[in-house]
Amino acid sequence: MQTLERGTRRLLGALDAAATRTYGWRWNPLHQSGTIAVAMLLALLATGIYLVFVYRVGAPSASVARIAADPWLGSWIRSLHRYTSDLFILAAAIHFFRMFAQARSWGPRRLAWVSGLMLLGAGLVCAWTGFVMAWDSFGERLAREGARLLDVLPVLSEPLSRLFAGDRALPSAFFFVNLFVHIGLPLAMGALLWLHVSRVARPVLLPPRRITWTIVGVLALAAVLLPAPLGPAADPFRLPADTPLNLFSAWWLPLTERMPRGAVWSGGLAAALAFLLVPRLARRPRVDRWAPSVVDPRLCTGCNQCPQDCPWDAITMVERDDDRPTLVALVDPVRCVSCGICAGSCAPMGVGPPGRNGRDQLAAARVAIGREHPAAESRAVIAVCCSQAPESQVEALRAMGAQVHAVTCVGNLHSSVLEMFVRSGAPGVVVCGCPPRDCIGREGPKWLHERLYNDREAELQPRVDRRRVRTMTLAPGAGTAARAEFDAIARDFALLDLPAAELVEPDLVCEPVPVAEDDR
Amino acid sequence: MSRNLGRSIATVVVSAAAAVGIAAGSGVAVPFHAEDAARLRLSWSARPERIEQCRALSEEELALRPEHMRQRMECEGGFATYALEIDIDGRRVEDAVLTGGGVRNDRPIHDLRELAIAPGEHRVRVSLARREADASGEDRDHDRDESGGDRDEDHDDDDDADESGISADRAQRERTERTRRQRTALPESVLLDTSLLVSPGQVVVITFDPARRRFAVVPSLP
Numbered sequence: 001m002q003t004l005e006r007g008t009r010r011l012l013g014a015l016d017a018a019a020t021r022t023y024g025w026r027w028n029p030l031h032q033s034g035t036i037a038v039a040m041l042l043a044l045l046a047t048g049i050y051l052v053f054v055y056r057v058g059a060p061s062a063s064v065a066r067i068a069a070d071p072w073l074g075s076w077i078r079s080l081h082r083y084t085s086d087l088f089i090l091a092a093a094i095h096f097f098r099m100f101a102q103a104r105s106w107g108p109r110r111l112a113w114v115s116g117l118m119l120l121g122a123g124l125v126c127a128w129t130g131f132v133m134a135w136d137s138f139g140e141r142l143a144r145e146g147a148r149l150l151d152v153l154p155v156l157s158e159p160l161s162r163l164f165a166g167d168r169a170l171p172s173a174f175f176f177v178n179l180f181v182h183i184g185l186p187l188a189m190g191a192l193l194w195l196h197v198s199r200v201a202r203p204v205l206l207p208p209r210r211i212t213w214t215i216v217g218v219l220a221l222a223a224v225l226l227p228a229p230l231g232p233a234a235d236p237f238r239l240p241a242d243t244p245l246n247l248f249s250a251w252w253l254p255l256t257e258r259m260p261r262g263a264v265w266s267g268g269l270a271a272a273l274a275f276l277l278v279p280r281l282a283r284r285p286r287v288d289r290w291a292p293s294v295v296d297p298r299l300c301t302g303c304n305q306c307p308q309d310c311p312w313d314a315i316t317m318v319e320r321d322d323d324r325p326t327l328v329a330l331v332d333p334v335r336c337v338s339c340g341i342c343a344g345s346c347a348p349m350g351v352g353p354p355g356r357n358g359r360d361q362l363a364a365a366r367v368a369i370g371r372e373h374p375a376a377e378s379r380a381v382i383a384v385c386c387s388q389a390p391e392s393q394v395e396a397l398r399a400m401g402a403q404v405h406a407v408t409c410v411g412n413l414h415s416s417v418l419e420m421f422v423r424s425g426a427p428g429v430v431v432c433g434c435p436p437r438d439c440i441g442r443e444g445p446k447w448l449h450e451r452l453y454n455d456r457e458a459e460l461q462p463r464v465d466r467r468r469v470r471t472m473t474l475a476p477g478a479g480t481a482a483r484a485e486f487d488a489i490a491r492d493f494a495l496l497d498l499p500a501a502e503l504v505e506p507d508l509v510c511e512p513v514p515v516a517e518d519d520r
Numbered sequence: 521m522s523r524n525l526g527r528s529i530a531t532v533v534v535s536a537a538a539a540v541g542i543a544a545g546s547g548v549a550v551p552f553h554a555e556d557a558a559r560l561r562l563s564w565s566a567r568p569e570r571i572e573q574c575r576a577l578s579e580e581e582l583a584l585r586p587e588h589m590r591q592r593m594e595c596e597g598g599f600a601t602y603a604l605e606i607d608i609d610g611r612r613v614e615d616a617v618l619t620g621g622g623v624r625n626d627r628p629i630h631d632l633r634e635l636a637i638a639p640g641e642h643r644v645r646v647s648l649a650r651r652e653a654d655a656s657g658e659d660r661d662h663d664r665d666e667s668g669g670d671r672d673e674d675h676d677d678d679d680d681a682d683e684s685g686i687s688a689d690r691a692q693r694e695r696t697e698r699t700r701r702q703r704t705a706l707p708e709s710v711l712l713d714t715s716l717l718v719s720p721g722q723v724v725v726i727t728f729d730p731a732r733r734r735f736a737v738v739p740s741l742p
Contacts, residue, residue, distance in 0.1 A: 022534045024527070083539075086546050141552065157621055158565065158630050165563035165632055167727035167738050214535070222539040229547035239721045241555050244547035254550065 001281040008101035013390070016438075017477030025475035029215075031437040032207040033095035038193065039212050040088035043219075045186065047081040052183065057175045061135040061233035068230045079223035085127050086248040087219065092120045102440055106283035107290075108199060108312060108335045113279050115196040117272075122189050127249035129182040133175070138243040140164065140234035142250060145257055152261040166236030199335060200442065201313045289408070291354045292336035293343070295329045299350025302326025305457040309345035311442035312337055339441030340412035344451065347458045349414060358414035361407070365417045368405045369424045381490050382421045385432040386410050388440055389474040393482050397432070400486060410434075410471075411444025415451050415460040418469055428468040428493035430486060435475045445473070467496055558718045560635045560644065562606070564728035564735070567628045568620040569705040571652055572597025592691050593698070599625045600650045602706065607645040608637060617651065629706070639720040646726060646735050648710040707733050 019030045029036060054074065056063035067074035096116060099105055105113045128146065132139045147160035163170055197203035206212060229244040245253065256264045284290040297320065306329050307315040314335035317327035329351055331342075342351045349358025369382070383402040385394050386409055398404050403426070407413050410433035421429045431452075433445040450456035452469060460469065470489045474482050574595040582590050599620045606614035613635055621627035706728075712735035716724055725738040 022527070022530050079543075082546055083542050086542050090542070137552075138547075157627055159632055162563055162565070162630060162632050165561060165727075166723065166725045167563040218535050218539045219542070222543045226540065226543040228543070229549075237723045237725065239553040239557050239559060239723060241551065241553055241721065242549045243552045245550040247545040247548055248542075 001278075002103075005101060005103055005282065008097065012098060012101040013476045016475070020475050020477030025435040025438075025473055025478050027208075027211060028435065028438075028475070029207075029211060030094060030098070031435055032211055033091045033098055035204055035207040036211070036215065037088050037091040037095060038205050039207055039215070040084045040091060041186070041189065041193075042206075043084040043216055044081060044088065047077050047084065048183075048186075050077050051081055052179075055133065055179070057179055058172050060133060060175050061139075064134040064136070064230065065233065068227065075227050076220065076223040079226075079228040080220055081130075082228040083219045083223055084216075085123075085130065086246065087215070089120070089123055089127065089248045092116075092123060096120060100278065100282075103282055103284075104440060106279040107286070108314070108337050110279040111199055112196050114276060115192050117275050119189055119192045119196060121272075122185050122192065124249055126182060126185040126189070127246070129178050129185070131246065131250070132178050133182060134230060135175070135234045136231035136244075137234060137240040138231045138245065138250075140236075141240075141243050142253065145253060149256070149261055149264055152265060164236055199312060201311055202443070204437075286333070286338075288355070289353075290338050292333035292338055293331045293340070293351055293353045293357075295331055296350040296357075297322075297328045299346075299348045300326075300328045301348055301350075302328060303347070303457065305347075306342040306345045306351050309341055309443070309447055311339065311341055315342060315351075337441075339444070340408055341441050341443060341447060343412050344414050344447060345458050346414075349416070352412075356408060356412060358416060361412075361414050361417045362420060365405065365420050368403070369421060369426070379425055379427065381493055382426045382429045383432055383486070384410065384413060384418070384421075384429060385474065386434050386444070388434050389432055390476050390479070393474045393479050394432075396479060396483050397486055400483065400490070402430070402486065402490075409439065409441040409444040410448045411439070411441050411446070413448060415458055418452075418460055419464045422464050422468045426468075427496065428470065428489070430489055431469070431471045432474045432482075433471065435473055438475070445471075465496075468493065553721070556639055556720045558637050558639050558720060559723045560606075560608070560637045560716075560718075561633070561723050561725045562635075562646065562727075563632045563725060565628050565630045566706045566728050566730060567701070567704055568602070568618075568625065569600040569650060569708070570595075570597060570626075570701065571600050592694060600652050600706070601625075602629070603647075603649050603651050604631070605645075605647045605649075606635065607643075607647075608635070609643050618648075634723075637718055637724070639718050639722070641715060641717045644712070644714055644716050644724075644726075646710075646712040648706070648735075650706075650708045704730065710735055712736070 016028065016030055019028045023029065025031070050073070051067065054063065054067055064078070067078050069075070099109075099113065099116070128142055132143045132146075144161065144164050147164060150156070151159040151161055163174060193205075197205070207215075231244050232240065245251075259267070286292060293314070295315075302317065302320075302324075304317055304327070307313075307317055312335050314332050314337075315329050316332070318330045320326065320328045329342075331351070338353045340353050340356045343349075343353065343357045343361065346352065346358060349362075351357060352360070380401050380403040382405055383394075383397045384405045384407055385397070387406050388409070394404055394406075405421075410431050413431065418429055418431070431448060433439070433448060436445040439445055447456065448471065451458055452460050452466075452471065460466075470492075472482065472485050472489065572595040574593045576592055577594055582592075602618045604614065604616045604618055605612060614633065616633075618629050618631060619625045620629055710728065710733070712726065714737065716737070718724055726735055727738055728734070729736040
């Protein structure tokens, strides 16, 4: 499974790089796939409300043909409805692919994975019913295939397929039920969406407005200039030589039509089962890199910062079991994804995944800057890089003379580590994170920025020379820009006086409550 | 500056291409049926005939049963199965055995099948024949005529009610229901032998007309 993940990650990296070269990492739509899918759902809702008022259950194909022929509203709203549904499926599929490639499917994310799959499935069924509503040759083809597949289930006394045989008129009840499903499913999708994001704190549901309106505008323009095709009205007495086929929602149709029903069901169920099993197959042992965060209650001051920063709502404050008057943080290991954001949020360094809390980071930093063996040549710009950053770009920084220090996520980074780097005599420190919407810890770059520049708790202390601490973003496809940015930052650092190396331990603002040796 | 302009142009071009891609992928015209394809579609439903042996219960037998379970006639049997044969221009293209739906085969037969047929004029023969021997049907009819007929003509309904506890209405309902079931069931044999002129792309639909109790070509949407 992990081999497959690596392969898909390489492919994703290539796609991301191409999109970043075109749009820049700030506006890379691939980073926004999930939120774009939600935005498309809203657009579908808005356009669908208009369409449902002009659609006639008693004359489906005639009413849709009339809508399509209306040049003022009907034609482009119908086309926009179609294109947004296509983009919804596409964006949801990309999101699904992205989560798999980045190993964000297992453990606490299992619920989001399963509900996401159900959302995608519901979207496909909803699209199916939408095409049937139009009752053109393609809608009829989909309806026939759906009936053929459903007829294999031993629940209906009369085969559904006979509805479309032509020996009797198709009852309008069929279109009523179809419309009911088409409208009812999005309501269920709303509930699924709630479930999908229920395990994350501060879920981001919509892309930045600039992206939302650009997409809607481009699709609306396409709807006006390239109206969605509508096949000839369904006719059970004719065999259409061709039908318009939707490649987003019905790409499977030509395949299943040639397969026996049992094979289609078996294949579909096997695929669904395989997707549902991904969280189990992709899971990692909850040790080392994947061990959940732990709290050292002796160091916890009850400041309530880590529950606020945790992107997964995995930390709560509970009563202490000693006589101190504060609360103590408690990590729910079932919800913790080991992102380590809490480690960066805790001034007294009392929380974090094993081996990655603030104190562990300081220990690693000491080794990195060679405090034990200080040497003049170690006075290079220090680049603190997220381990998810493109390897080639990290190597490029190293080639440009940077001393690279890796962290699992920049949100994981404790500000005291930065202080130690700066005060150790380095010309400056550059923290290289991922694009904010592509952070596997969800909010790493956001909290880093807040801690460095907006005094969010566990902030970088005022005594640290801010001119020597900078941030930048490493994203696939933005290597040239990253090198240029690093070069400019390094030149800025060079203009500053070289600081004297201090053999200091950073002061811990929230010094742990003294603990007697015998308590340990 | 030129770099930004280049990127802006690339952004517009890629976005436009993506929109065109979505519009194109939304309705790709794909071949479905060959231009000269045509179909013969058989689509019909009907109840299979019940083949049963009936006899009139004696007054003593009726008296032994709880009052709510008293029926004048007691029938045992099953449902007929049918041989379906389709010939096109004298060539057998379909040969199937049809049984009623449900676990006990007591539900209607629902038949839907499609056969490829070349455009042009064809002699089409669709034959449906009961597979069970005629003897059972004759026995059944004979029994029914004998027992039911006697009662209709000779018995006083009021007397029936007095002796067996079966009211005249109920006995009549039994007979009516039996007759209705017989009338709506498939006949012993149904045959369509006709010439069809099939045009390219046409689907000729043949169904069972329950009113006329025979196969018929559906001319257009009813």
